Amino acid sequence: MKYSVGVDLGGTNIVAGLVNEDGKILRKSRLKTQVTEGFDRVVFRMAIAVKEVLEDVDLKNIVGVGVGSPGSIEPEEGIVYVSPNFPGWINAPLGRTLSNKLNGIKVKIGNDANVITLAEYWKGAGRGKDNIVCLTLGTGIGSGVILNGKLYTGTNGLAPELGHMSITEGGPVCGCGQHGCLETLASATAIVRRTKELLSTSHSNFQSNLREQHRTLPKNIEAKDVFKADREGNSIAKQVIDEA
Known part of the structure; x- marks a missing residue:
């Protein structure tokens, strides 16, 4: 094989x-x-x-x-x-x-x-479908589209990049150079950034729990920490997730 x-x-x-x-x-x-x-x-x-x-x-x-x-x-x-x-x-x-x-x-x-879109089309959620849209969430936000059984990439290979669609005028600066891209508001990176902003001006249970777990407030808070705190009812984490 x-x-x-x-x-x-x-x-x-x-x-x-x-x-x-x-x-x-x-x-x-x-x-x-x-x-x-x-x-x-x-x-x-x-x-x-x-x-x-x-x-x-x-x-x-x-x-x-x-x-x-x-x-x-x-x-x-x-x-x-x-x-x-x-x-x-x-x-x-x-x-x-x-x-x-x-x-x-x-x-x-x-x-x-x-x-990832091709993989979903071959073996995943898009199997047997002619038209699918795949959204990827992680450090950034990406997307892929298959139309009539073919991957749609556009003339420069960047279509459709939903993560770099500007949705907030004057929003945070994105790595692509634009302001207010979806990626700057809803990616794992954005969730961590917003959490740190709120924690810097608050003393919440989330902050206390992180200090107990890591003995200090960790520099490298991860998005999974925020989601966990949201499930546990923390107000700051809930605000971050709701905004995202």
């Missing part, structure tokens, strides 16, 4: 999975992305994640590695033209660089929301 490796390159985590011909995930590896460390460091960590899932696998049976990356992608050359949540990634040769670190294994790159 032949196998492939799928890599989800996120602004927070890198997740690699070994997949068989039926689309079944056989094993996974997860690492922190460390975006602030720069392009070379991120690719190095991607290679580590891939190698972890390929342990004890005969490379002759590996078809290749597919990467879902945020941003504007040139798929044939594997170039990331620009990615708002990855500072400095301008015309980044992701495909070639990762392939070199994997001893020449074939690497294909696609926009993360688009490849």
Whole structure:
């Protein structure tokens, strides 16, 4: 049987999975992305994640590695033209660089929301449908559309980017340069940012619970902490989630 490796390159985590011909995930590896460390460091960590899932696998049976990356992608050359949540990634040769670190294994790159949409169309919620819309929520917000059985990407590969649709005039600055994008208001990053803003001027139970759990107020509050506090009835967390 032949196998492939799928890599989800996120602004927070890198997740690699070994997949068989039926689309079944056989094993996974997860690492922190460390975006602030720069392009070379991120690719190095991607290679580590891939190698972890390929342990004890005969490379002759590996078809290749597919990467879902945020941003504007040139798929044939594997170039990331620009990615708002990855500072400095301008015309980044992701495909070639990762392939070199994997001893020449074939690497294909696609926009993360688009490849997720294709996966849902093949094996998930969109199976058997001709027209689907997929919304991805994480560090950022992405979206993909399949119309009449074909992936719709537009002339520059960025359609439809719902996460970078400006919905609030004069809103927070987005990584893409615009103000008030959906991503700046409803992504995991936005939820954490808004929570920190409110906590800086409040002494809530949420803040006290975080201090007890971490012995200090953590710098790296995660969106899951906010959702947990909301479920427990915390007013600040509820305000953040309602706003998002």
